Amino acid sequence: MERKIETKCIHEGWKPGRGESRQLPIYQSTTFKYDTSEEMGKLFDLEAEGYFYTRLQNPTNDAVAAKICALEGGVAAMLTSSGQAANFYAIFNLCSAGDHFIAASSIYGGTFNLFNVTMKRMGIDCTFIDQDLPEEELEKYFKPNTKAVFGETITNPTLSILDFEKFVRLAHSHGVPLIVDNTFATPINCRPFEWGADIVTHSTTKYMDGHGIGVGGCIVDSGNFDWMANAEKFPGLTTPDDSYHGLIYAERFGKGAYITKATAQLMRDLGSTQSPQNAFYLNNGLESLHLRMKRHCENALAVAQFLEKHEKVAWVNYPGLESNKYYALAKKYLPDGSCGVLSFGIKGGRDISIKFMDKLQLASIVTHVADSKTCLLHPASHTHRQLTDEQLKEAGIAPDLIRFSVGVENVDDIIADLQQAFEQI
Numbered sequence: 001m002e003r004k005i006e007t008k009c010i011h012e013g014w015k016p017g018r019g020e021s022r023q024l025p026i027y028q029s030t031t032f033k034y035d036t037s038e039e040m041g042k043l044f045d046l047e048a049e050g051y052f053y054t055r056l057q058n059p060t061n062d063a064v065a066a067k068i069c070a071l072e073g074g075v076a077a078m079l080t081s082s083g084q085a086a087n088f089y090a091i092f093n094l095c096s097a098g099d100h101f102i103a104a105s106s107i108y109g110g111t112f113n114l115f116n117v118t119m120k121r122m123g124i125d126c127t128f129i130d131q132d133l134p135e136e137e138l139e140k141y142f143k144p145n146t147k148a149v150f151g152e153t154i155t156n157p158t159l160s161i162l163d164f165e166k167f168v169r170l171a172h173s174h175g176v177p178l179i180v181d182n183t184f185a186t187p188i189n190c191r192p193f194e195w196g197a198d199i200v201t202h203s204t205t206k207y208m209d210g211h212g213i214g215v216g217g218c219i220v221d222s223g224n225f226d227w228m229a230n231a232e233k234f235p236g237l238t239t240p241d242d243s244y245h246g247l248i249y250a251e252r253f254g255k256g257a258y259i260t261k262a263t264a265q266l267m268r269d270l271g272s273t274q275s276p277q278n279a280f281y282l283n284n285g286l287e288s289l290h291l292r293m294k295r296h297c298e299n300a301l302a303v304a305q306f307l308e309k310h311e312k313v314a315w316v317n318y319p320g321l322e323s324n325k326y327y328a329l330a331k332k333y334l335p336d337g338s339c340g341v342l343s344f345g346i347k348g349g350r351d352i353s354i355k356f357m358d359k360l361q362l363a364s365i366v367t368h369v370a371d372s373k374t375c376l377l378h379p380a381s382h383t384h385r386q387l388t389d390e391q392l393k394e395a396g397i398a399p400d401l402i403r404f405s406v407g408v409e410n411v412d413d414i415i416a417d418l419q420q421a422f423e424q425i
């Protein structure tokens, strides 16, 4: 019988043999020893499997990647130094200068900049689309050089829910994979591969780590996308790689082709490796992910319901509320809960919101979301402070929007903190 996801959080990844360390060891080493020069040569030609340099692979990192791979139900995975690196590699592994891809416009701001500015400078063009448009409208954005479609299960911070069935049909009918950033949902609440997505990325910095300790990322491949069937679109996977004596990834590595290429080529040349120490911390976080996500979701729903009833609150955005635009999609794709992040506005606008935030005692003001401690941020006066109210509206962020990340404290204390702050404004 296949084990349940809670058990996988604890037992997948590192599997010690007789007399070996029960806990995941930290292989704090840049290099790995071999007996003959020929053995080492085979590793460099990808003819043998093994570790040789931590920039490419490290046993601690691989054990943690294997755990996340098992949680998502994929066939291969790799860790990266950050979520940004994961999303960059996920696209750059498929797109070169002259190529195009499609991304939902309400994705995380850091990813938006990466796609809209930095990757454009590399000659890779991205069209941003409104993910709620009907399928026939979205069809129009595909071009002959389109190589991928990208979205987030739950967008940060606008909390839109991706309609997987629609996006899988769109991507596959154009012979390209659907890449999904599953950071906010985590595999506890949604497993995009079960809905047909092809590649999943994570900022492990958020719930997976869960304690605000280490920046990190991960890419997982479902192994389901047939690169050879769409060979002309993906020459990087289906034609010889000169930097490995003409090896063809899709032929040699089959379902492991995508991650092998990203490791052997992109990690080798760009080097956004996670440190084994951080991978160790991440593994600790993953062991309690199933417990924490449950509590984050219960607490966030209670806080959202409290805010919705409060007379000083102008609006609340949480997909778990029946009044929410995405309630039906959330029920379908995230039946056990969405995440612990919600947003709301206070009647009176920007200045009142700032005053309110300064009165909070338990919740702390930090540039972070999705960890065990309740925290919040006011984009208009922090991440987006250069923008006028008009520009904020264009970016889809209300001037009064408070992004509130509900932690795993006792929810009565979180609500009491909000209540006392409301009483002072």
Ligand SMILES: *Cc1c(COP(=O)(O)O)cnc(C)c1O
Binding pocket: 082, 083, 084, 085, 087, 108, 110, 111, 152, 156, 181, 183, 184, 202, 203, 204, 205, 206, 215, 216, 217
């Ligand atoms: C934070 C975040 C990222 C970026 O991850 P870092 O680990 O900060 O580089 C990407 N996607 C989403 C959805 C995020 O929340």
